[in-house]
Amino acid sequence: MEDKKDFSWAVTVTAPFNYPIEIHKGYLGNDKKMIAAFISTGLNENGWNYDGDALSGGNTLPTLLSLTWISYAEKKFWKIETSIDQAVQNKMIALFKEGYMNKDREGIWSHLTYKNITVGLAPGGTVVLWLTGKNRRVEVAHYQAKETFVSVDEFYRNPHEHTQQGFYDFCFKSYVPKETQAYIKEKGVPVNLWNNYRTKYKYHFNLHFYKADKENLERYTKYVNGEEEKEKVEEIVLDKSKALPEYVRFYFNQYNAEAEFDGEEILAAFKKISKNHPDATIEIEARVAFMYKTVVFTVKCGGEEIPLEKVTVRMWKNKA
Structure with missing residues (x-):
């Protein structure tokens, strides 16, 4: 057990409450293969502490993260292409091994370990990786994505034949909650907020x-x-x-x-x-x-x- 470096996990994606995103494409992998694909499951805006639906997974720790998504509140696409370095892998291995204590509904404390690698995507291109288990989430890495361009026709079938700007404006009005629209109109998108958190x-x-x-x-x-x-x-x-x-x-x-x-x-x-x-x-x-x-x-x-x-x-x- 002391030498164990492979752990079973699923990948999940989350975004801040009322700041919806949608995945275009991406994966977690290593230099040999793709381990888990990011499959678009529609809008994601349930909150920074929400774990998201489990997508695919693996039992080998990833060393590469590639992901492209749209931030509807910002009207732009973001892309992250990064290695998950050895220090982060070592931290993940240590956390998987150590696990944590959790109390169930019957009042019994038991030892659990983490089940998900959760990817958080926030305005400003903030990307955070957590290990997540029941009643437990720990940050293991933080990255900065770069703004990118994905044409509306590449992103989806574009049944309304929107122009690129028309697509952005339509989705902003349709998907971004009214209170968030009002906040952005008054103060702008709080692109530094989740880094400050x-x-x-x-x-x-x-x-x-x-x-x-x-x-x-x-x-x-x-x-x-x-x-x-x-x-x-x-x-x-x-x-x-x-x-x-x-x-x-x-x-x-x-x-x-x-x-x-x-x-x-x-x-x-x-x-x-x-x-x-x-x-x-x-x-x-x-x-x-x-x-x-x-x-x-x-x-x-x-x-x-x-x-x-x-x-x-x-x-x-x-x-x-």
Whole structure:
């Protein structure tokens, strides 16, 4: 087992929520053969933390990535042609071997390993590779694609006989959600956002629930950089550098809570507070409101406080 370098995996593709992409063609392979083909499955826009549908796969680690896709919000095609170097392969092998602990619905912790190589495609030509398993995702590589050209007639049969620009405009109106269209009209496509999401900060949650309650057993977190993990509470390392939270579920004795953060809001808060307090550990205070109606989140450091006002919170009482 120590020398094992081949692991069974499937390839999946994902894109940020409301920024739809569609695959043109591509593959994962090595210098001898294509291992897994990227087959277009239509629009993909379900979110950076969504794993995507499993396409083909293999049991040999890839050393080459080739992929061409269209970003409908940007009205352009992107292409990535890159080697997956030895350092990345070594990281993948180590992660496959190490695996991780996961708790199932029956409350039993068991050892699992990763099942998918997930490719994330974001505006600006951002490409991220993760290893993904149940309740677990870890980034293993990051690349920059180049803008390319694919004619509309090569991309699909073009039944409406669109010109290239007509095709872009039609798909933008048809596939890009209205709220994203409005955002782009006001601010432009946030081409640097998903690279900025990869920035890691030293921070921890400071939980203020009622004294009669207590965080219980585990915490589940999805991060804005696409990583995710379920941790045993007693094993959580305070103040380690990590990406900012996108979603957190807290398990307590009496009540449970889950919070969905606005990525741009929490990123702006951390940028501001870390600039004013470089190298300091930042706190995200989570304070339960009266009668467990909600949880209020505030970013704090060195006496400075920035309330997070766009957090969606859901709470429910545990069954007796």
